[in-house]
Amino acid sequence: MSYTKHILSKSTFTYGVQCPKRLYFHKFRPELRNPEDESQQAIFSSGTNVGLLAQGLFPGGVNAEPPDAFSYHLSVAKTKQFIEEGAKIIYEACFKYEGVLCAIDILVKNDNKWCAYEVKNTTKVKEPHIMDAALQYHVITNSGIQLEDVFIVHLNNKYVRRGEINVQELFTKSSIHEQVKEQQKFIESKIIELKKVVADKIEPVVEVGRHCDNPYPCDFTDYCWKNVAVEERKSSREEYINKEYLSEFIGGLQYPLFYLDFESVIFAVPEIQESRPYQQIPTQYSLHIQTTKDSELLHADFLGDGLTDPREVLIKELLASLGNEGSIIVWNQTFEISRLKELARDFPQYEKQIFDVIERVVDLMVPFRKKEYYHPEFNESYSIKKVLPVLVPMLSYSALEIQDGCIASLIYSELKNQTEEKRDEQRKNLLEYCKLDTLAMVKILERIIKV
Numbered sequence: 001m002s003y004t005k006h007i008l009s010k011s012t013f014t015y016g017v018q019c020p021k022r023l024y025f026h027k028f029r030p031e032l033r034n035p036e037d038e039s040q041q042a043i044f045s046s047g048t049n050v051g052l053l054a055q056g057l058f059p060g061g062v063n064a065e066p067p068d069a070f071s072y073h074l075s076v077a078k079t080k081q082f083i084e085e086g087a088k089i090i091y092e093a094c095f096k097y098e099g100v101l102c103a104i105d106i107l108v109k110n111d112n113k114w115c116a117y118e119v120k121n122t123t124k125v126k127e128p129h130i131m132d133a134a135l136q137y138h139v140i141t142n143s144g145i146q147l148e149d150v151f152i153v154h155l156n157n158k159y160v161r162r163g164e165i166n167v168q169e170l171f172t173k174s175s176i177h178e179q180v181k182e183q184q185k186f187i188e189s190k191i192i193e194l195k196k197v198v199a200d201k202i203e204p205v206v207e208v209g210r211h212c213d214n215p216y217p218c219d220f221t222d223y224c225w226k227n228v229a230v231e232e233r234k235s236s237r238e239e240y241i242n243k244e245y246l247s248e249f250i251g252g253l254q255y256p257l258f259y260l261d262f263e264s265v266i267f268a269v270p271e272i273q274e275s276r277p278y279q280q281i282p283t284q285y286s287l288h289i290q291t292t293k294d295s296e297l298l299h300a301d302f303l304g305d306g307l308t309d310p311r312e313v314l315i316k317e318l319l320a321s322l323g324n325e326g327s328i329i330v331w332n333q334t335f336e337i338s339r340l341k342e343l344a345r346d347f348p349q350y351e352k353q354i355f356d357v358i359e360r361v362v363d364l365m366v367p368f369r370k371k372e373y374y375h376p377e378f379n380e381s382y383s384i385k386k387v388l389p390v391l392v393p394m395l396s397y398s399a400l401e402i403q404d405g406c407i408a409s410l411i412y413s414e415l416k417n418q419t420e421e422k423r424d425e426q427r428k429n430l431l432e433y434c435k436l437d438t439l440a441m442v443k444i445l446e447r448i449i450k451v
């Protein structure tokens with residue numbers, strides 16, 4: 001069979017729509033790509049394969065998936081053959097039209113009419129999904145398959161797992177047929193424009209801007225933003241400390257002080273009973289306790305075993321440690337309060353006590369977010385990872401095995417697959433990581449008190 005390589009695929013088309021320079025770099029200057037971000041990698045590689053699970057909505061299909069990422073021509077040929085043989089359900093059906101290649105997750109024939117289903121691991125239809133599907137519609141219909149309807153299959157965030165996963169309840173099918181048809185003129189003109197970028201092999205002139213992060217983070221930002229970042233650093237302000245504000249903030253704290261930090265895991269498809277798609281499951285906490293201004297610093301913590309649902313034991317132990325009085329200091333209260341509210345919803349027997357705890361939460365990030373304490377080396381960020389090295393240079397995450405919350409989350413979700421020895425070692429690393437987060441808050445508050 002004669003075979004010509006495709007010019008655009010769904011991903012390269014998407015890159016080009018976001019920024020023609022991104023498409024050009026992807027095709028001709030891949031060496032400029034940012035180094036791989038391990039924590040992003042961790043999120044994408046964890047959890048159940050949503051696409052595979054969604055095939056259960058239409059069981060008994062034939063699979064046109066290519067044997068490897070370089071053999072999509074085989075997938076196109078297989079799809080053609082399946083259709084000719086009268087297949088009614090095709091997974092990973094692949095088509096090519098005038099140099100544009102597209103696969104669709106599931107193609108289903110009902111009463112002689114075809115419907116296309118594209119699976120997304122989000123909990124709703126997003127704008128870029130419609131453009132993806134519009135490109136798929138263009139390629140499929142021009143390949144001679146008339147589509148009766150086009151659906152995005154996404155996760156249903158109301159679904160609560162009880163027992164085995166129920167795929168019919170886990171997924172929602174949303175028709176986007178009308179939106180997809182409306183986009184056809186745009187798709188046709190973009191294909192012409194982007195094919196020209198590939199044919200010309202000339203770097204397009206595009207300034208950096210909001211499009212660099214929208215709708216997806218571009219993977220060439222290190223290269224494009226290099227000089228911009230230097231310029232911004234030159235013009236940043238001097239250190240600023242609003243002592244009056246800080247003294248009021250400190251005055252509002254009540255001893256005993258509890259410094260609390262949660263770590264959590266997220267599963268797109270719920271792996272734990274009584275949880276929902278993308279629910280953040282708290283798996284551990286660290287708690288530093290200072291009973292009075294000059295008392296010794298105490299520490300308590302909890303970490304799930306990675307094998308069972310950690311939530312109820314976590315709540316019981318946390319409530320016992322927190323008692324009934326004293327400020328509970330966190331960094332970025334939205335995260336901790338959201339986890340506490342979810343615990344109250346899922347374990348209503350503790351609801352009253354959990355809401356009493358929420359009333360006592362104080363967010364140590366606020367003075368930094370409001371720039372009442374500002375330092376140019378925070379680099380316009382108020383993450384604890386940026387603030388800590390400036391205010392308390394002696395304390396650092398760099399000596400720890402785990403230095404990042406996303407990695408901590410991945411390691412926890414992998415505990416169940418480890419040997420007992422490896423699990424013990426990883427649990428020790430997780431405890432140390434979380435402990436440093438609360439110790440960092442202790443030291444940052446000490447520094448605020450001094451100024």
Ligand code: SF4
Pocket residue numbers: 018019020021022025206207208209211212213218219220221224225
């Ligand atoms: S960083 Fe911005 S300008 Fe550079 S290629 Fe990516 S999207 Fe385009």
